[in-house]
Amino acid sequence: MLSLSLREEIARRYGTPAVVIDLDRVARNIARLQAACDAAGLANRPHIKTHKNPVLARMQIEAGASGVTCQKIGEAEVMARAGIDDILVSYNLIGPHAVGRLGRLLRESPARITVAADNPVTVAGLPEAAQAGGRTLDVVVECDTGRKRAGVETPGEAVALARDIASRPGLAFAGLLLYPPAGDAAGAQRFLDAAKAGLAEHGLTARIVSTGGTPNLPELGGVRGATEHRAGTVIFNDRMMMAAGVATLDECALAVLSRVVSRAGPERGILDAGAKTLTSDSGGGLDGYGLMPDHPGARISAFAEEHGFLDLAACAARPPVGTLVEVVPNHVCVVVNMVDELVAVRDGVIVGTLAVEARGMIA
Amino acid sequence: MLSLSLREEIARRYGTPAVVIDLDRVARNIARLQAACDAAGLANRPHIKTHKNPVLARMQIEAGASGVTCQKIGEAEVMARAGIDDILVSYNLIGPHAVGRLGRLLRESPARITVAADNPVTVAGLPEAAQAGGRTLDVVVECDTGRKRAGVETPGEAVALARDIASRPGLAFAGLLLYPPAGDAAGAQRFLDAAKAGLAEHGLTARIVSTGGTPNLPELGGVRGATEHRAGTVIFNDRMMMAAGVATLDECALAVLSRVVSRAGPERGILDAGAKTLTSDSGGGLDGYGLMPDHPGARISAFAEEHGFLDLAACAARPPVGTLVEVVPNHVCVVVNMVDELVAVRDGVIVGTLAVEARGMIA
Numbered sequence: 001m002l003s004l005s006l007r008e009e010i011a012r013r014y015g016t017p018a019v020v021i022d023l024d025r026v027a028r029n030i031a032r033l034q035a036a037c038d039a040a041g042l043a044n045r046p047h048i049k050t051h052k053n054p055v056l057a058r059m060q061i062e063a064g065a066s067g068v069t070c071q072k073i074g075e076a077e078v079m080a081r082a083g084i085d086d087i088l089v090s091y092n093l094i095g096p097h098a099v100g101r102l103g104r105l106l107r108e109s110p111a112r113i114t115v116a117a118d119n120p121v122t123v124a125g126l127p128e129a130a131q132a133g134g135r136t137l138d139v140v141v142e143c144d145t146g147r148k149r150a151g152v153e154t155p156g157e158a159v160a161l162a163r164d165i166a167s168r169p170g171l172a173f174a175g176l177l178l179y180p181p182a183g184d185a186a187g188a189q190r191f192l193d194a195a196k197a198g199l200a201e202h203g204l205t206a207r208i209v210s211t212g213g214t215p216n217l218p219e220l221g222g223v224r225g226a227t228e229h230r231a232g233t234v235i236f237n238d239r240m241m242m243a244a245g246v247a248t249l250d251e252c253a254l255a256v257l258s259r260v261v262s263r264a265g266p267e268r269g270i271l272d273a274g275a276k277t278l279t280s281d282s283g284g285g286l287d288g289y290g291l292m293p294d295h296p297g298a299r300i301s302a303f304a305e306e307h308g309f310l311d312l313a314a315c316a317a318r319p320p321v322g323t324l325v326e327v328v329p330n331h332v333c334v335v336v337n338m339v340d341e342l343v344a345v346r347d348g349v350i351v352g353t354l355a356v357e358a359r360g361m362i363a
Numbered sequence: 364m365l366s367l368s369l370r371e372e373i374a375r376r377y378g379t380p381a382v383v384i385d386l387d388r389v390a391r392n393i394a395r396l397q398a399a400c401d402a403a404g405l406a407n408r409p410h411i412k413t414h415k416n417p418v419l420a421r422m423q424i425e426a427g428a429s430g431v432t433c434q435k436i437g438e439a440e441v442m443a444r445a446g447i448d449d450i451l452v453s454y455n456l457i458g459p460h461a462v463g464r465l466g467r468l469l470r471e472s473p474a475r476i477t478v479a480a481d482n483p484v485t486v487a488g489l490p491e492a493a494q495a496g497g498r499t500l501d502v503v504v505e506c507d508t509g510r511k512r513a514g515v516e517t518p519g520e521a522v523a524l525a526r527d528i529a530s531r532p533g534l535a536f537a538g539l540l541l542y543p544p545a546g547d548a549a550g551a552q553r554f555l556d557a558a559k560a561g562l563a564e565h566g567l568t569a570r571i572v573s574t575g576g577t578p579n580l581p582e583l584g585g586v587r588g589a590t591e592h593r594a595g596t597v598i599f600n601d602r603m604m605m606a607a608g609v610a611t612l613d614e615c616a617l618a619v620l621s622r623v624v625s626r627a628g629p630e631r632g633i634l635d636a637g638a639k640t641l642t643s644d645s646g647g648g649l650d651g652y653g654l655m656p657d658h659p660g661a662r663i664s665a666f667a668e669e670h671g672f673l674d675l676a677a678c679a680a681r682p683p684v685g686t687l688v689e690v691v692p693n694h695v696c697v698v699v700n701m702v703d704e705l706v707a708v709r710d711g712v713i714v715g716t717l718a719v720e721a722r723g724m725i726a
Contacts, residue, residue: 015460015726049668071669091669092624094635094685097378118625121684149667150625150633261455262481262513270513272457276700277725280643304512305412305696306434306454306725321484322457333668337639338700340723360703360722362640362669363378 001025001255001293003348007324010343010350016259016324017273019339021354023346025253026056026235032251033217033234034064040221040229045069045088045210047232050333052358053342054082056235067112069212069230073101074361080109082357088114088210090142090177090230092122092150097363099129106133114208116177118142118151123164123171130170138174139165140208143195145188146181155191159198166204175208178223182215182244185222192225215244238332239291240283249293254342255326256290256335258308260319269319271300271308273327277338278308283330290327295319300327364388364618364656366711370687373706373713379622379687380636382702384717386709388616389419389598395614396580396597397427403584403592408432408451408573410595413696415721416705417445419598430475432575432593436464437724443472445720451477451573453505453540453593455485455513460726462492469496477571479540481505481514486527486534493533501537502528503571506558508551509544518554522561529567538571541586545578545607548585555588578607601695602654603646612656617705618689619653619698621671623682632682634663634671636690640701641671646693653690658682663690 001022002010010018037044043066048057057068057079067086070076076087093102093115106113106129117123117139130137141161144151152158158176165173176195180188188211196206211223212230214237220229233240236254237247256277262270278289280303289300289308297315300308308327312318319325329335336342337360341353364385365373373381400407406429411420420431420442430449433439439450456465456478469476469492480486480502493500504524507514515521521539528536539558543551551574559569574586575593577600583592596603599617600610619641625633641652643666652663652671660678663671671690675681682688692698699705700723704716 012459015464016458017725092633092635092684094622094624095379096375101378118627119684122624144627148628148631149672150627150670153628259457261457261485264481264507264513265511265516268511272455273725275642275644275697276723279638280645280697281638282643305700307513309512321455321482334638334643337668338723339725360639360701362380362636362702 002257002326002345006345006348007257010257011259011324013350014343016257017277018257018343019254019335020257020343020345021236021254023344023351025251027059029235029237029251029253030060030063033231036217036220037229038064042220042226043228045228045230046235047230048075048079048358050232050235051336052356053354054079054084054357055354057082057084066228072361072363073098073105074363075358077101077105078358078361080105080111084111086112090116092117092119094122094125099125102129103132106130106135106137114138114140114174116140116142117161117165120161120164123161123168127168127170136170136172138172140175140177140210141165142177143191145178145191146184147179149179155194155198158195159202162199162204163202173204175206175210177210179212180216180223185219188223192223196225214241215246217246233333236332238283239286239328239330243283243286249328252328254332255328258325258327260321260323260325263321267311267313269310269312271310271325272306273308274306275303276305277335278327278329279331279334279338281331281334286330290329292325292327294325365620365689365708369708369711370620373620374622374687376713377706379620380640381620381706382617382698383620383706383708384599384617386707386714388614390422392598392600392614392616393423393426396594399580399583400592401427405583405589406591408591408593409598410593411438411442411721413595413598413699415699415719416717417442417447417720418717420445420447429591435724435726436461436468437726438721439476440464440468441721441724443468443474447474449475453479455480455482457485457488462488465492466495469493469498469500477501477503477537479503479505480524480528483524483527486524486531490531490533499533499535501535503538503540503573504528505540506554508541508554509547510542512542518557518561521558522565525562525567526565536567538569538573540573542575543579543586545576548582551586555586559588577604578609580609596696599695602649602691602693606646606649612691615691617695618691621688621690623684623686623688626684630674630676632673632675634673634688635669636671637669638666639668640698641690641692642694642697642701644694644697649693653692655688655690657688
């Protein structure tokens with residue numbers, strides 16, 4: 001992705017490790033996602049957990065996205081401040097701190113705000129936010145059709161929670177949020193059909209039926225009745241998406257530029273990117289902690305906090321100390337969250353930096 | 364560590380997840396490390412990678428530490444700005460960016476600065492920093508006595524690199540840096556004795572012989588000729604140090620306060636602390652991603668980015684949605700690096716927050 005002279009220039013200006021994005025590839029990934037949603041007749045609501053940056057969110061909106069998805073209230077605040085006007089927080093917001101911030105967001109931002117819930121405790125807390133915000137809060141019911149993550153596990157529970165929402169002052173039942181397991185659109189369909197039938201019995205309608213996930217893009221449109229899709233990782237892609245067969249190396253728009261700082265043994269090397277940069281995320285059981293396209297035989301076999309340990313036994317051209325190498329991370333979303341800024345390049349030239357404004361917004 | 368009312372108060376003020384330290388335990392851990400170094404006749408040079416905070420570094424200095432250890436130049440800058448006057452950067456600083464920052468640090472800070480090197484490329488770049496700084500730069504040779512991390516692998520290489528350092532303008536050979544494998548003080552001793560003999564043949568002396576690691580504290584003083592020790596994790600301790608037998612639960616001074624936000628299935632729960640808080644660090648192969656002292660049967664079995672998935676099958680008292688739980692992380696150093704501030708408590712009362720000032724200082 002980066003020429004040798006560009007690597008030197010980035011390293012000189014910003015030091016290493018540096019997290020670098022190629023804006024041409026980013027733009028192509030954004031366009032590809034939008035085209036896929038358009039073709040499937042779905043609104044595109046990208047998840048900003050991957051980039052955490054308002055400029056990139058704006059690029060997604062300008063390409064046709066209907067709004068954004070956030071995972072935490074802090075991310076939503078950053079997006080609202082940047083003028084994004086339709087925000088879904090796909091998370092159970094519980095407790096006085098989160099509910100208080102949600103109330104302030106509803107009061108101070110003109111954005112359309114929707115939140116998710118998968119249990120009555122969450123629902124019971126939300127009217128306070130709506131009241132503080134002075135407006136009705138849209139709530140979707142998170143449903144689990146098999147991934148065993150968040151979400152009610154049966155259509156009956158979904159209907160019961162929708163009725164609970166609809167009965168609360170200041171809340172409106174807005175629809176259903178799904179993240180089907182890849183390859184099981186049929187299971188999601190059965191869940192959705194049963195839930196919609198149950199809702200109808202109680203005079204309720206799911207205006208929003210939101211599906212999610214970059215791994216589900218090949219099956220986009222496979223769930224009849226879906227209205228929108230939430231995909232995050234696709235804006236940058238990573239080794240995990242390559243392994244899932246939904247991205248090629250050329251579609252990976254982010255790399256960590258790292259320097260070989262030691263060649264302690266003939267078959268060993270050490271990168272200056274360790275667990276505090278690339279993270280220990282295995283990408284769902286991949287071999288090693290990143291892909292080095294220039295050095296296909298090299299394996300990032302282990303980490304110290306600031307050291308990436310290279311196994312070079314199978315590496316034909318072993319990089320000497322000082323070499324600048326690109327690493328495609330296992331999981332791009334957690335790597336972006338480690339740094340305060342991304343170095344942006346376009347057409348082989350450094351454009352500047354983008355602040356990871358919602359970095360560390362865990363609350 | 365935290366009473367239920369204190370948990371509620373922290374959650375109300377700061378939201379969850381929150382990274383909380385107990386200053387009483389911190390002070391005891393600092394005192395215990397200092398006493399161990401004093402008893403072994405070693406200077407105490409704690410590694411600030413664990414806390415990344417100048418206030419805690421000052422507490423260590425006031426307790427008797429001779430200076431601090433940093434892993435990256437950005438960490439050293441933060442410590443120098445805070446007035447810490449003796450700083451070792453135990454890392455190969457390579458390339459114009461790192462060398463340039465080192466030169467500025469030498470010029471602008473009155474602190475004693477020492478850096479490490481394990482190869483001639485690093486050494487060749489350092490005179491530029493010394494020249495820019497207008498003073499001699501002390502350099503120690505990093506030696507690997509068996510851990511297979513950074514460091515020259517033989518006493519002969521150590522001597523050759525020491526001679527290289529001594530021959531360069533502006534550089535002074537200052538000594539040797541070791542991080543012996545736990546339980547192998549004998550191996551480190553053989554390496555050190557051979558290296559010192561080789562150095563003497565060339566008229567060189569290792570003024571500093573620095574050993575490292577919290578796991579090596581039980582053997583402190585086991586390497587004859589050592590002059591100082593670098594330990595980081597011990598200030599907070601964690602599940603990994605408990606597993607290594609060098610800390611008890613009562614000596615763990617940091618916990619992540621997290622809320623149960625979903626009980627999607629009867630045997631499953633979801634915490635609001637996921638991979639972006641607790642990190643995927645396995646702590647060297649521990650079972651699960653943290654210890655929940657209040658819920659000994661609960662297991663943090665997997666992560667999404669903002670979700671910790673609880674396996675509650677073996678949990679006698681399964682926490683309902685909304686419960687605030689403490690999690691002792693697998694590896695405390697990487698968790699501190701995820702957040703901008705630590706919530707500090709003392710005697711069961713919130714004292715305030717400490718900024719993780721060197722967070723994300725990967726360059």
